[in-house]
Amino acid sequence: MSDKPLRIGIAGLGTVGVGVVRIVRKHAKLLEDRAGRKIEIAAVSARSRDKDRGVDISHYDWEDDPVAMARRDDVDVLVELMGGSDGPAKAAVEAAIAAGKHVVTANKALLAHHGQALALAAEKSGSVLRFEAAVAGGIPVIKALTEGLAGNEITRVMGVMNGTCNYILTRMEATHQGYNALFEEAHKLGYLEADPQLDVGGIDAGHKLSLLSSIAFGTQVDFDAVELEGIEQIELQDIEEAAEMGYRIKLLGVAQMTGRGLEQRMSPCLVPAASPLGQLEGGTNMVVIEGDAIGQVVLRGPGAGEGPTASAVMGDVIDLARGLSIPTFGIPAAKLTAARPAKAVVPAPYYIRMELDDKPGAMAKVAAVLGEAGISIDRMRQHGHHSPTAPVIFVTHKCARNQIDTALEGIGKTKVVSGAPVAIRIEEV
Amino acid sequence: MSDKPLRIGIAGLGTVGVGVVRIVRKHAKLLEDRAGRKIEIAAVSARSRDKDRGVDISHYDWEDDPVAMARRDDVDVLVELMGGSDGPAKAAVEAAIAAGKHVVTANKALLAHHGQALALAAEKSGSVLRFEAAVAGGIPVIKALTEGLAGNEITRVMGVMNGTCNYILTRMEATHQGYNALFEEAHKLGYLEADPQLDVGGIDAGHKLSLLSSIAFGTQVDFDAVELEGIEQIELQDIEEAAEMGYRIKLLGVAQMTGRGLEQRMSPCLVPAASPLGQLEGGTNMVVIEGDAIGQVVLRGPGAGEGPTASAVMGDVIDLARGLSIPTFGIPAAKLTAARPAKAVVPAPYYIRMELDDKPGAMAKVAAVLGEAGISIDRMRQHGHHSPTAPVIFVTHKCARNQIDTALEGIGKTKVVSGAPVAIRIEEV
Numbered sequence: 001m002s003d004k005p006l007r008i009g010i011a012g013l014g015t016v017g018v019g020v021v022r023i024v025r026k027h028a029k030l031l032e033d034r035a036g037r038k039i040e041i042a043a044v045s046a047r048s049r050d051k052d053r054g055v056d057i058s059h060y061d062w063e064d065d066p067v068a069m070a071r072r073d074d075v076d077v078l079v080e081l082m083g084g085s086d087g088p089a090k091a092a093v094e095a096a097i098a099a100g101k102h103v104v105t106a107n108k109a110l111l112a113h114h115g116q117a118l119a120l121a122a123e124k125s126g127s128v129l130r131f132e133a134a135v136a137g138g139i140p141v142i143k144a145l146t147e148g149l150a151g152n153e154i155t156r157v158m159g160v161m162n163g164t165c166n167y168i169l170t171r172m173e174a175t176h177q178g179y180n181a182l183f184e185e186a187h188k189l190g191y192l193e194a195d196p197q198l199d200v201g202g203i204d205a206g207h208k209l210s211l212l213s214s215i216a217f218g219t220q221v222d223f224d225a226v227e228l229e230g231i232e233q234i235e236l237q238d239i240e241e242a243a244e245m246g247y248r249i250k251l252l253g254v255a256q257m258t259g260r261g262l263e264q265r266m267s268p269c270l271v272p273a274a275s276p277l278g279q280l281e282g283g284t285n286m287v288v289i290e291g292d293a294i295g296q297v298v299l300r301g302p303g304a305g306e307g308p309t310a311s312a313v314m315g316d317v318i319d320l321a322r323g324l325s326i327p328t329f330g331i332p333a334a335k336l337t338a339a340r341p342a343k344a345v346v347p348a349p350y351y352i353r354m355e356l357d358d359k360p361g362a363m364a365k366v367a368a369v370l371g372e373a374g375i376s377i378d379r380m381r382q383h384g385h386h387s388p389t390a391p392v393i394f395v396t397h398k399c400a401r402n403q404i405d406t407a408l409e410g411i412g413k414t415k416v417v418s419g420a421p422v423a424i425r426i427e428e429v
Numbered sequence: 430m431s432d433k434p435l436r437i438g439i440a441g442l443g444t445v446g447v448g449v450v451r452i453v454r455k456h457a458k459l460l461e462d463r464a465g466r467k468i469e470i471a472a473v474s475a476r477s478r479d480k481d482r483g484v485d486i487s488h489y490d491w492e493d494d495p496v497a498m499a500r501r502d503d504v505d506v507l508v509e510l511m512g513g514s515d516g517p518a519k520a521a522v523e524a525a526i527a528a529g530k531h532v533v534t535a536n537k538a539l540l541a542h543h544g545q546a547l548a549l550a551a552e553k554s555g556s557v558l559r560f561e562a563a564v565a566g567g568i569p570v571i572k573a574l575t576e577g578l579a580g581n582e583i584t585r586v587m588g589v590m591n592g593t594c595n596y597i598l599t600r601m602e603a604t605h606q607g608y609n610a611l612f613e614e615a616h617k618l619g620y621l622e623a624d625p626q627l628d629v630g631g632i633d634a635g636h637k638l639s640l641l642s643s644i645a646f647g648t649q650v651d652f653d654a655v656e657l658e659g660i661e662q663i664e665l666q667d668i669e670e671a672a673e674m675g676y677r678i679k680l681l682g683v684a685q686m687t688g689r690g691l692e693q694r695m696s697p698c699l700v701p702a703a704s705p706l707g708q709l710e711g712g713t714n715m716v717v718i719e720g721d722a723i724g725q726v727v728l729r730g731p732g733a734g735e736g737p738t739a740s741a742v743m744g745d746v747i748d749l750a751r752g753l754s755i756p757t758f759g760i761p762a763a764k765l766t767a768a769r770p771a772k773a774v775v776p777a778p779y780y781i782r783m784e785l786d787d788k789p790g791a792m793a794k795v796a797a798v799l800g801e802a803g804i805s806i807d808r809m810r811q812h813g814h815h816s817p818t819a820p821v822i823f824v825t826h827k828c829a830r831n832q833i834d835t836a837l838e839g840i841g842k843t844k845v846v847s848g849a850p851v852a853i854r855i856e857e858v
Binding site: 019023027030031033034035036132138139140143144147148149150151152153218274276279291292293294295296297298299300301302305307308310311312313314315317318319322323324325327330331332335 | 577580647724743746751
């Protein structure tokens, strides 16, 4: 414990930055008791000094340049809340590390792209780089994985880690509206990133998964190896068919070490409606961690927002005030191995939907293609209809993804379906 | 980081102790990478040296006396897994602390009764006392509360923290058998403590709740103030009536700071069946933490067993190897305030069941008693019956527990009911 206060410099005064200022002001005494020393804001930096943010920042030194702030003698910890994988966020974090200062960041993109280099630099300079707020908002999942469950060989990490996607999917089910209507609703509510592809394309959640993978499996962050699939192609019909069969559709991240290498994927999946993941509503996040000793632990909480994200930032700041020193990804960066990406994901049952022509022999052609691809069918359903095509759903037994791809291609060539058939993995959770 | 190994001495080689030995042997390299130094077992102690435990302990020094082991020069950390609030467990922990050694324990009874004295002693001698395994098995909840959520003022902590009780209650519902049959089943499966009252009387779970309370509210552990009620009086009928109304019955712990003082209770409650707590099956544990910034976080995982509990122990051991130093209950023991127990629990709706005589005027008498106690009725149901008495269920609007007690006493005096009426709190979760 130190008698000196821990002085932080906050770069970025958006929602989360304001949340951090609020906590430091409101809970000064509580934080001092818990951290063993005072936590003070030495300086702040943001794009506009004069914007009304609802908190008084006049007591803190202002810096126009976050890099200059990161280098200040009176800043012990840079709290980086600007976002963006490059540009000022990266420059400020690098400057802080070069100056031997600790860094707390909520920036998943930065770490997904530059995590290994930053971790190496931090460990070389004696800095500690923490990023609890970058993954699953307020849920203390980085801590659970890096510390609480450190006695386990981790076997699988799964998660619903983009609240906006989960909001859209659960609202589609609740309101019986299609994807486009709910995308618009999410946009109006301010739930979407400036580039919505970060959300609905699974990129944001993929960033988070790549960070969890690194800790779980002792591998260098390898975001490029995350198999990404967004939620844009999910139709209301898929959600309703899934529900009738006892499933819900989630944008699910899965990372697991297999005999064929590290599998990382972020894609829509059918999960049992009665499972914790299946029951997840709205913007809530959930991370499931499986280890050889623990079995399974499930963590659930708010995935975004001022309070939850600021709570995660403050958890890291308090750790630093208490003197915690852990390598960024749980083991020294030099010991992280290059991840060998699995060439194929582990087999699973799949849900397949297609619009089949209502013509004699159409079904036989599709069934033949599935059979040729070595896919056996667990369940099939075709609804009554009044159109020249009928929606047909197949649920397969376990098969490889390349068998599914072969079948989808073959089904396209039969010319008895309208539009592209859709395949969604069914995940055992 | 230190080049020296961290050497542990394990006192108690039951299920959990064996689990710890297994992890240290199986994951030596992984633990070294994560902890930054080797973790070694220097010595072990248990009642019988020769018992076959399925692991080879011949490499470790043996001590008949755990106190002697705690004092060994080559033991840095005492891992206390003997259990019991007093006797050898307390003596060994005190000896370790007096010798300036760190302690990791899974012993909730010890801490519930002597936590404050041990925390003071540990902080005086420079020892760190950790107890993740004492609460909710493998779930890293102590870490979440003490560290990850340390930026929050905690407003409420709730939990289902006795797997045996939850097993009995969920099996009653699933098998339509009464309490006694499932108690026997749990006994045969070895799920019950030697003194079953520790489980079904809510004592074990109450111990855990008192530890969470202390961290959450910065108060001295005050187990004696936990309002305890066991599950023995729960009948199958209560479970089935609750289910019909959309509730499930859980042995639920709730700790919250109210204007009237600290409320701590461990008692059967009706919780919404669709809530995370309501969905909890079998021996799984769940802890819900609510804070001013985070909102709500839910942690779910195995509450007992070799692997999960050993996982929690190893999390603490790795923390110590990494140099983590945090006061036992999150803030220095001398700063923990004496908890001022709330004299009355916050009002809630209640479920009331009674066997009402099938006689004219009987219902009027009961309704009059409820009205006189100031209790208004939200729902009432009486089933068709072929006996001289009829089961009648009331669900009240929010009222104080003393109003319920007054009403139960008054109903008894009407002489129109058979047996004692039962009241179960309905908790908003």
